[in-house]
Amino acid sequence: MTITETVTVRPLAVDDDEELAEAQRVMRDSALLGRPWGKVPSLREFTIDMRKPSSSERLEPYVAVLEGQVAGLLLMWFPLHDNTKFTWFDLHVDPLLRQRGVGSALAEKAVERTRADGRTTALVEFHVPDDNREDHEYARFARRHGFTYANTEIRRxxxxxxxxxxxxxxxxxxxxxxxxxxxxxxxxxxxxxxxxxxxxxxxxxxxxxxxxxxxxxxxxxxxxxxxxxxxxxxxxxxxxxxxxxxxxxxxxxxxxxxxxxxxxxxxxxxxxxxxxxxxxxxxxxxxxxxxxxxxxxxxxxxxxxxxxxxxxxxxxxxxxxxxxxxxxxxxxxxxxxxxxx
Known part of the structure; x- marks a missing residue:
């Protein structure tokens, strides 16, 4: 368990229907902010992903809890048969609870788990406006946490x-x-x-x-x-x-x-x-x-x-x-x- 100020990071309670729904809501609200074309798994899709293990990669889901409520979600994937030096992670923060250390606590957890598992590279992706790449808050967040730019894809x-x-x-x-x-x-x-x-x-x-x-x-x-x-x-x-x-x-x-x-x-x-x-x-x-x-x-x-x-x-x-x-x-x-x- 990781605690940063009032933010607690712990594993998502995958058997708790209510917490799963709240975590999926946070992901949805975060991913759709300013992105009318954004797509996220439905609660049904999300629940199956959380509860049905894959034989090719291990998924570790975490939530950040702030003042008793789910404020952020971290999904980490650990490939098991190839590219085993990497972890991939996806990070979401409730838009109403940003600027309170939630994202930083989750990013630190991602790095901590990558290192603890003996892996050498943590990967993350962020969607940003095509005309605001270098100075977007997500790009600044990544650099602030020691991540370096690696590649750009374009969504069409x-x-x-x-x-x-x-x-x-x-x-x-x-x-x-x-x-x-x-x-x-x-x-x-x-x-x-x-x-x-x-x-x-x-x-x-x-x-x-x-x-x-x-x-x-x-x-x-x-x-x-x-x-x-x-x-x-x-x-x-x-x-x-x-x-x-x-x-x-x-x-x-x-x-x-x-x-x-x-x-x-x-x-x-x-x-x-x-x-x-x-x-x-x-x-x-x-x-x-x-x-x-x-x-x-x-x-x-x-x-x-x-x-x-x-x-x-x-x-x-x-x-x-x-x-x-x-x-x-x-x-x-x-x-x-x-x-x-």
């Missing part, structure tokens, strides 16, 4: 529906470049025969996508952990819409993941897109994105927006998104604190 939003003729035009143009590949979309998870090659493809994203000063290693998703994640998503009311490019050998060599949510059907997240290096130059990135959006229009006609993030320096994928009509709304700044330095 695509308003739906997209003109069907535009999507078909992009799909047709891409098809001229990827003869011999087939493009397929699967809802709710990939069939067994595609899961291993999808995992091989997915695991490359951490090392292929630009990450600035952060030195990630390849991830270790397996068909078993993929199935586990599908089960979690089903419980949460989330549905993956995965579009893949399959080469003549039958292997997945490119993918695009869209995710819908039963409790917020208007909002869709684009989680990841990757084309394996040896298969680039065939417009497979555009092919899987365009087909995914075509299938989304059919499967989820009530969807109004798609959100995604790309590294600022990822010119090719940014170009594909902009061609499709994504517009930029904010910056996502990554900071790291190396504890062995």
């Amino acid at each position: 939003i695509l308003d739906l529906p997209v003109d069907p003729a535009l999507l078909q035009g992009f799909a047709d143009e891409a098809a001229e470049r990827h003869e011999g590949y087939r493009i397929e979309t699967h809802v709710g998870g990939l069939p067994e025969e595609l899961r291993q090659s999808y995992c091989d493809c997915f695991n490359q994203l951490a090392v292929d996508a630009p990450t600035g000063e952060i030195d990630f290693e390849e991830e270790s998703l397996t068909p078993q952990t993929y199935a586990e994640e599908l089960g979690r998503m089903a419980e949460q009311g989330r549905t993956p819409i995965t579009t893949v490019a399959i080469d003549p050998s039958g292997a997945v060599v490119a993918y695009n993941d869209l995710v819908t949510r039963a409790e917020e059907p208007a909002e869709v997240m684009q989680w990841g897109t990757l084309v394996r290096r040896e298969h680039r130059g065939h417009r497979l990135g555009m092919a899987v994105k365009a087909r995914g959006l075509q299938e989304l229009a059919r499967i989820a006609p009530d969807a109004k927006r798609v959100q995604t993030c790309n590294a600022e320096q990822n010119a090719h994928m940014v170009g594909v998104n902009e061609d499709l009509g994504f517009r930029r709304v904010e910056a996502l700044l990554a900071y790291q604190r190396k504890l062995d330095a």
